[in-house]
Amino acid sequence: MTTPKSDNMPGTPKSDFLQSVRDALGRGNVPPAQLYPRLTDTETELEYQSTQIRRRLAENLPTLLDKLADMAAKGGWKVHRAAGAEEALDYIQSVAKDSGTLKVVRSTQDVFAQIPVDDVLNNIGLTVTTVERNNDTTEEYLKEEIRQSGIGITGADYALAETGSIVVLPRRGLARLISVVPPVHIALVRAEDLIETLDDLFLLRRLEYHQQGSDMGSYLNIITGPSRTADIEMTIVEGVHGPKEVHMIILG
Amino acid sequence: MPEIKTQEFTAASSNAILDPKLRRALDRVAEGFHVARLDRIEEVTQQTWDSWKDQARNIKVHTIEHLDYYLDLLDKNVTAAGGHLHFAKDSDEANEIVAHIVRTRNIKIATKSKSMVSEELGLNPVLEAMGVEVWETDLGEYIIQLAEETPSHLVAPALHKSKEDVAALFTEKLGIPYDEDIYHMAATARTILRDKFMEADLGISGANFVVAETGTLVIISNEGNGRLCTSAPRVHIGITGMEKVIPSMQDLSTFLRLLPRSATGQRITSYVSMATGPRRLEDEDGPEEFHLILVDNGRSKILADPALREALYCIRCGACLNICPVYARIGGHAYGWVYPGPIGAVVSPMLVGLPQAKELPQASSLCGACREVCPINIDIPKMLLDLRKKTAESPDTSLRSAPEIERVLARLYARLMSSPLLLKTAVKFGRFAQKVGGATPFFSPFTKDGKWIKNAYLPILSRWTKSRDLPTLPDKTFHDIWEKELSRDDS
Numbered sequence: 001m002t003t004p005k006s007d008n009m010p011g012t013p014k015s016d017f018l019q020s021v022r023d024a025l026g027r028g029n030v031p032p033a034q035l036y037p038r039l040t041d042t043e044t045e046l047e048y049q050s051t052q053i054r055r056r057l058a059e060n061l062p063t064l065l066d067k068l069a070d071m072a073a074k075g076g077w078k079v080h081r082a083a084g085a086e087e088a089l090d091y092i093q094s095v096a097k098d099s100g101t102l103k104v105v106r107s108t109q110d111v112f113a114q115i116p117v118d119d120v121l122n123n124i125g126l127t128v129t130t131v132e133r134n135n136d137t138t139e140e141y142l143k144e145e146i147r148q149s150g151i152g153i154t155g156a157d158y159a160l161a162e163t164g165s166i167v168v169l170p171r172r173g174l175a176r177l178i179s180v181v182p183p184v185h186i187a188l189v190r191a192e193d194l195i196e197t198l199d200d201l202f203l204l205r206r207l208e209y210h211q212q213g214s215d216m217g218s219y220l221n222i223i224t225g226p227s228r229t230a231d232i233e234m235t236i237v238e239g240v241h242g243p244k245e246v247h248m249i250i251l252g
Numbered sequence: 253m254p255e256i257k258t259q260e261f262t263a264a265s266s267n268a269i270l271d272p273k274l275r276r277a278l279d280r281v282a283e284g285f286h287v288a289r290l291d292r293i294e295e296v297t298q299q300t301w302d303s304w305k306d307q308a309r310n311i312k313v314h315t316i317e318h319l320d321y322y323l324d325l326l327d328k329n330v331t332a333a334g335g336h337l338h339f340a341k342d343s344d345e346a347n348e349i350v351a352h353i354v355r356t357r358n359i360k361i362a363t364k365s366k367s368m369v370s371e372e373l374g375l376n377p378v379l380e381a382m383g384v385e386v387w388e389t390d391l392g393e394y395i396i397q398l399a400e401e402t403p404s405h406l407v408a409p410a411l412h413k414s415k416e417d418v419a420a421l422f423t424e425k426l427g428i429p430y431d432e433d434i435y436h437m438a439a440t441a442r443t444i445l446r447d448k449f450m451e452a453d454l455g456i457s458g459a460n461f462v463v464a465e466t467g468t469l470v471i472i473s474n475e476g477n478g479r480l481c482t483s484a485p486r487v488h489i490g491i492t493g494m495e496k497v498i499p500s501m502q503d504l505s506t507f508l509r510l511l512p513r514s515a516t517g518q519r520i521t522s523y524v525s526m527a528t529g530p531r532r533l534e535d536e537d538g539p540e541e542f543h544l545i546l547v548d549n550g551r552s553k554i555l556a557d558p559a560l561r562e563a564l565y566c567i568r569c570g571a572c573l574n575i576c577p578v579y580a581r582i583g584g585h586a587y588g589w590v591y592p593g594p595i596g597a598v599v600s601p602m603l604v605g606l607p608q609a610k611e612l613p614q615a616s617s618l619c620g621a622c623r624e625v626c627p628i629n630i631d632i633p634k635m636l637l638d639l640r641k642k643t644a645e646s647p648d649t650s651l652r653s654a655p656e657i658e659r660v661l662a663r664l665y666a667r668l669m670s671s672p673l674l675l676k677t678a679v680k681f682g683r684f685a686q687k688v689g690g691a692t693p694f695f696s697p698f699t700k701d702g703k704w705i706k707n708a709y710l711p712i713l714s715r716w717t718k719s720r721d722l723p724t725l726p727d728k729t730f731h732d733i734w735e736k737e738l739s740r741d742d743s
Contacts, residue, residue: 009338010348011545014327017339020548021320021494024556032318036311038500039465075519131536139537143484147450163520175536176483180476198505206501209466214332216466216501218531218538219483222508222524227476229438230516231392231408233277233415234284237438240391241445242476242522 071164076225101150108173109155152182257588258609288517312565329467333529335542367458389477404584406570455481459492488539495564510627514569550603572622594622613639
């Protein structure tokens with residue numbers, strides 16, 4: 001990761017740019033008398049609010065899982081609720097068979113310890129590539145493997161009941177491209193991934209931001225349903241650049 | 253900047269009205285987006301919707317009033333995350349920054365996800381002149397790039413093209429057999445662009461929001477091209493207007509609720525992609541470099557004008573286009589520049605210069621529908637009136653849209669209407685002239701059933717009656733009736 005020095009970079013210096021904004025606003029360098037309330041939140045306050053979120057979740061878990069399933073279906077996911085690992089694996093196997101693909105790529109998130117997909121997929125003759133960095137696998141190799149795969153399987157860092165979405169954050173063993181390049185995406189959601197609202201999501205992320213030394217991580221993706229477009233005559237076409245078919249397996 | 257055709261508005265809109273194909277396409281948008289939007293509001297209740305709108309507006313008011321503070325905070329946090337923030341005062345400077353990155357990083361192929369600001373900059377020709385392959389990857393943008401046209405809608409850039417148009421275009425430009433199946437055409441674009449995503453060294457995106465607190469760029473999309481553009485290439489450049497900054501990550505939830513529902517009637521888009529700096533050491537993939545270019549390009553002129561400042565609250569959802577009776581009849585291209593519709597009629601004159609776009613603020617019936625649907629409660633009609641006032645009252649006669657004779661007549665009319673005696677005398681004269689009938693060329697006998705003047709011969713009046721009928725003067729005015737009948741009854 002090298003960032004070349006920005007020698008001779010064109011553009012307006014920040015001080016000049018900010019001065020022109022102040023001129024337009026007709027005032028000098030006056031910071032807001034009242035800072036935006038959320039920016040003054042301390043870590044302790046965010047922690048307190050996050051315990052409130054967790055409590056609200058624990059109290060309403062069954063209702064919120066139903067809501068997640070309902071909203072996810074409305075958002076275009078094929079939702080499957082699996083009571084146990086076996087049921088989930090059966091479902092994954094049937095999706096794989098229907099897809100006709102020979103290659104699957106998956107992340108190495110914790111959820112795969114609970115749902116060991118490799119064997120059931122190997123049993124029906126599919127190869128499974130995992131995202132692991134070692135001397136044999138370069139990034140280019142991984143990119144190509146993902147491109148060749150008919151199915152990408154990932155976990156979720158969060159699942160959002162409000163919108164029926166999954167939230168994916170950067171982590172070792174999870175490439176960004178797994179959930180967007182293969183034509184089929186399977187997301188494995190555990191009950192403990194569930195949160196209720198977008199507000200909850202961003203509050204928890206802000207808390208993590210403070211806890212992780214003010215680093216947000218390089219990305220956050222909220223995914224809701226398949227890739228789609230309506231750019232030709234307002235006709236909805238699924239799978240234009242991302243996956244055409246997306247499955248959400250809710251465990252528990 | 254791309255070519256400015258705002259001066260041709262009158263001719264362009266007259267032509268557009270006569271295009272039945274365009275009309276069908278615009279009807280589809282009105283039905284599709286607007287109806288879905290209403291369903292979504294009903295679902296959450298009007299009360300909740302209104303409270304979201306108020307929250308969003310409060311955030312925008314606060315941020316824009318303290319824009320310097322939040323831009324500074326954003327800069328610090330983009331830098332802290334390992335990214336680079338660049339400030340560009342105009343389109344030339346923004347294009348130079350991109351060109352500099354392209355040159356120093358040896359970029360050969362660039363993929364772009366939808367960015368209205370890059371349209372405003374005219375970035376693609378600059379890159380192409382440097383020998384860079386530039387690929388628009390949003391399906392609608394890809395279509396108009398092939399057709400060498402410009403977007404006609406903020407959200408659905410190629411809505412003016414029928415499927416037959418696109419099929420013919422693909423045959424001509426891609427050399428494939430004619431096939432007007434929409435699914436097949438989308439698949440063709442997927443296949444071609446998939447290769448480009450993987451080969452590209454540069455991904456260029458716009459931004460719907462940038463978060464000052466964390467230095468985060470937020471893209472809302474449905475196709476997944478935004479994610480691919482910002483994940484696969486080794487360099488990511490985000491380009492957006494300086495007004496897109498919001499204070500905190502938590503402010504996003506309100507905007508994520510309002511924007512998709514207002515734009516396409518979706519509860520949320522397929523993808524909300526947030527990028528904060530380049531890939532970190534522990535990441536498996538992602539760009540090695542992250543640049544964010546914030547563009548002024550005339551926005552500080554809007555900021556400096558208290559009557560127009562709220563135009564900077566716009567989140568480009570396109571709801572005002574979808575409801576506007578004028579946009580519904582003339583489409584986006586007639587507006588002559590990047591931003592069409594009611595909000596475009598405010599923003600474009602400020603960005604390209606009022607003298608060149610003085611007709612745009614006239615392109616409104618002031619019905620107020622745009623203000624009603626705006627998720628940020630932006631009072632567009634008020635700003636259109638303000639711009640009209642600026643054009644009418646300017647000492648610079650070239651800025652005025654009305655001919656001098658019209659101004660003189662308007663002043664006479666104002667004088668007439670403010671004096672009961674003058675008005676009474678004028679009405680008497682008019683009624684006399686009307687009775688004389690065919691003898692007078694001013695109020696001609698060409699009336700419909702004697703009640704409407706269809707065709708006046710008076711020079712200015714004839715322009716009015718060309719597209720409207722004028723009622724004839726009645727035998728008795730209300731004043732006459734009042735004096736002779738009603739007031740007596742009361743006493």
